[in-house]
Amino acid sequence: xxxxxxxxxxxxxxxxxxxxxxxxxxxxxxxxxxxxxxxxxxxxxxxxxxxxxxxxxxxxxxxxxxxxxxxxxxxxxxxxxxxxxxxxxxxxxxxxxxxxxxxxxxxxxxxxxxxxxxxxxxxxxxxxxxxxxxxxxxxxxxxxxxxxxxxxxxxxxxxxxxxxxxx
Numbered sequence: 001x002x003x004x005x006x007x008x009x010x011x012x013x014x015x016x017x018x019x020x021x022x023x024x025x026x027x028x029x030x031x032x033x034x035x036x037x038x039x040x041x042x043x044x045x046x047x048x049x050x051x052x053x054x055x056x057x058x059x060x061x062x063x064x065x066x067x068x069x070x071x072x073x074x075x076x077x078x079x080x081x082x083x084x085x086x087x088x089x090x091x092x093x094x095x096x097x098x099x100x101x102x103x104x105x106x107x108x109x110x111x112x113x114x115x116x117x118x119x120x121x122x123x124x125x126x127x128x129x130x131x132x133x134x135x136x137x138x139x140x141x142x143x144x145x146x147x148x149x150x151x152x153x154x155x156x157x158x159x160x161x162x163x164x165x166x167x
């Protein structure tokens with residue numbers, strides 16, 4: 001039996017193969033982080049993943065969590081989901097889908113995309129902008145928050161995306 005936190009990596013594990021092709025090794029720590037993310041029913045933050053993985057891998061550091069999340073994003077295994085003014089959340093679901101975001105508890109729910117067609121790029125962007133993708137988010141309140149008396153309000157614009165300039 002292997003010590004707690006040391007999981008076996010099947011030699012033909014598809015994740016291991018994809019990481020190898022990207023020049024990365026699938027370490028026990030990376031595997032534990034990816035498995036925790038894949039098993040999550042939410043879109044966890046790095047801190048939530050740290051607390052979850054630390055139960056199985058007590059010596060893991062926050063730095064390892066953040067570095068692994070960045071590496072998994074770089075190779076396209078996970079996506080970062082931002083919901084405005086709160087910590088980034090992560091998900092392994094790379095299939096085309098949309099999100100419903102509760103403005104009360106900040107829960108994010110995956111929704112199968114109604115259409116896989118990409119929306120038309122607005123003409124006013126012309127050649128000044130290279131579109132790499134798009135996201136659709138439905139903003140509102142989950143039934144739990146409504147049951148606790150959340151008062152629906154109009155969603156406020158979240159401001160420019162990180163790294164965007166106002167000029």
